Amino acid sequence: MLQAFGGTFVHQPDTSMSALFILIGVSLVVASGFLGAFLWATHAGQFDDDYTPSVRMLFDDDKPDSKPE
DSSP, rough: OOOEEEOOOOOOOOHHHHHHHHHHHHHHHHHHHHHHHHHHHHHHHTTTSSHHHHHHHGOOOOOOOOOOO
């Protein structure tokens, strides 16, 4: 980055790329945390539903109200 200083341009190091590397690293850590939580939940059986599929046919569907407003 060039910056005017006293009528001359002084070259200063650009820090925007280092901020980008930090943000990419943080996003990878957050994404791996979410992936780990999802894998733990599937392994622990959080998404298992053994009851509902076997009795789904026994439940009546909710009928909409036929009263016009």
